[in-house]
Each structure stands twice: as C-alpha cells, then as structure tokens.
Amino acid sequence: MRRVLVFLLALVLVGATAATASAITFGEPDGELHPNVGVVVIDRNPGSPGPDITCSGTLIAERVFLTVAHCVDVLLSVGEPYFVSFDSTYDEDDPAPAGLFAGTATQHPSWGSSGHSNTYDMAVIVLDSAPGITPAELPTAGLLDQLNAAGGLRDQTFTTVGYGVVRTDKTGGPRSWEGRDGVRRYALQGFQSLRPSSLELSQNPSTGDGGICAGDSGGPHFLGGVDSNLVVSTTVRTDRWCRATNETYRLDTASARAFLGDYVDLP
Numbered sequence: 001m002r003r004v005l006v007f008l009l010a011l012v013l014v015g016a017t018a019a020t021a022s023a024i025t026f027g028e029p030d031g032e033l034h035p036n037v038g039v040v041v042i043d044r045n046p047g048s049p050g051p052d053i054t055c056s057g058t059l060i061a062e063r064v065f066l067t068v069a070h071c072v073d074v075l076l077s078v079g080e081p082y083f084v085s086f087d088s089t090y091d092e093d094d095p096a097p098a099g100l101f102a103g104t105a106t107q108h109p110s111w112g113s114s115g116h117s118n119t120y121d122m123a124v125i126v127l128d129s130a131p132g133i134t135p136a137e138l139p140t141a142g143l144l145d146q147l148n149a150a151g152g153l154r155d156q157t158f159t160t161v162g163y164g165v166v167r168t169d170k171t172g173g174p175r176s177w178e179g180r181d182g183v184r185r186y187a188l189q190g191f192q193s194l195r196p197s198s199l200e201l202s203q204n205p206s207t208g209d210g211g212i213c214a215g216d217s218g219g220p221h222f223l224g225g226v227d228s229n230l231v232v233s234t235t236v237r238t239d240r241w242c243r244a245t246n247e248t249y250r251l252d253t254a255s256a257r258a259f260l261g262d263y264v265d266l267p
Contacts, residue, residue, distance in 0.1 A: 026210035027187030049095035056219035067218030164215030213242035
C-alpha cells in the first residue's frame with residue numbers, strides 16, 4: 001500500500017507549481033490551457049441579445065459535460081433551450097454565437113434529498129454531438145483520501161477554471177467585483193480540508209490563492225498546476241465575498257462514481 005501511495009503522490013505532484021495567482025477571482029485568462037472547460041448558457045436575460053452565462057463545467061467524455069445540479073435547476077426554471085460553449089471567450093452580446101452544443105441535462109438522483117453532509121450537487125449534460133475536444137481525466141476511487149492519509153494534500157496546488165465574476169481588487173466586498181466578461185480564467189488554490197463528500201480549498205488572495213464567484217459553479221478543480229488534466233472536484237459554493245473558502249464536490253467518492261459510471265468509463 002505504501003508503494004501505491006508514493007506512486008500516486010509522484011504522479012500528481014509533478015503538475016504542482018509554487019506560482020501564485022494575481023487577478024475567475026484573482027486569476028488569469030486561460031486561453032487554450034483548458035479547452036475541455038466550457039460554459040453553460042441559456043437566454044434568461046431579456047436585456048442581452050444572446051444566451052447568458054449561467055455556470056461552468058468540464059467535458060469528461062466525448063459527449064459528456066459535467067456540471068452541478070443547482071445549475072440545472074436554473075436551466076429548468078427558465079425553460080428555454082440551453083447550450084454549452086467551449087470558446088475561451090464567450091460573448092453574451094452576440095445574438096447568434098457560433099460553436100454552441102445542445103444537449104440533455106440529468107441531475108444526480110439524490111439531489112435535493114439530503115443535507116449538507118452530502119448534497120449530491122452534480123449533473124451531466126449529454127451533448128447531441130461531440131465537440132472534438134480531449135476530455136479531462138477523472139480520479140480513481142478514494143484518491144483524495146489516499147493522498148490525504150499520506151500527507152499529500154497539505155502542500156498541494158489545485159487549479160480551478162471557469163467563466164464567472166472577475167475580481168482583482170483585494171479590498172472591499174461586492175464593490176470590487178468587476179462582473180463577467182465571458183473570458184475563461186484559471187486560478188491556483190491551496191488545500192484547506194477534506195470531508196467525506198467535499199474538498200475545501202483556499203481562495204484567499206492574502207495567501208496567494210485565487211478562486212471562484214458567481215458563474216463558476218460546476219467548474220473543475222484540477223489536482224496540480226495548470227498542466228494537470230485530472231479533475232478531482234467541481235465548484236459548489238464560496239463565501240459571501242468570494243475571497244476565503246471554496247467548497248467543492250468530490251468526484252472520487254462512491255456516490256459520485258455511481259452516478260458518473262452511468263455515463264463514462266471510470267478509471
């Protein structure tokens with residue numbers, strides 16, 4: 001068992017980096033670093049010409065897009081057609097944006113039936129056609145537990161990616177939010193704690209971390225630095241000011257894998 005843990009640690013730490021985020025929140029434009037991260041859009045704002053940014057997510061198989069169940073709640077409540085875009089910059093003001101992929105969303109069957117200990121806040125959108133993008137990799141069963149037991153999470157770097165609200169100013173509350181500009185961004189985060197169904201990460205700019213805000217829900221958290229393609233959790237929520245703690249939903253647990261196993265081949 002010790003040899004297995006050492007091997008796992010070696011694999012994931014190769015992608016780690018000591019660099020800090022400076023401008024998602026306090027992040028950087030992603031460009032094409034993570035082409036398998038996309039944005040879910042739906043026409044829910046009569047004031048904008050095109051479909052509006054609603055949440056983020058990750059392609060985890062040829063046609064399977066992973067996001068969160070509470071995002072799908074919004075899609076169903078609006079009742080309009082919804083799409084996924086993988087453009088690194090999405091323009092909400094374009095009345096007919098190209099590169100939109102339609103699909104069918106399905107929430108975890110236990111979503112809304114449990115408490116905070118396990119929210120089951122996950123969903124997939126099975127796309128009608130393949131975008132032709134290399135999917136992200138999923139973790140093996142119990143990977144984070146194994147790494148945590150071996151002390152491998154304490155100094156680990158995680159990379160989060162999304163299309164949400166931008167913030168670069170450390171001072172103030174919502175007054176320092178800069179809104180959404182449709183740019184896919186990434187930020188680096190440090191480990192805080194591991195719970196049975198969730199992974200809590202730091203997004204405190206005072207410690208060099210970035211993080212998430214409105215519109216980033218469902219976005220991935222890659223284990224390692226910007227070169228990692230191993231997504232181990234998805235964004236669920238953050239604190240009121242988007243600058244302290246990022247709660248994410250683990251993908252290596254039995255309940256998460258049971259749901260995902262209906263749509264993808266699990267490692």
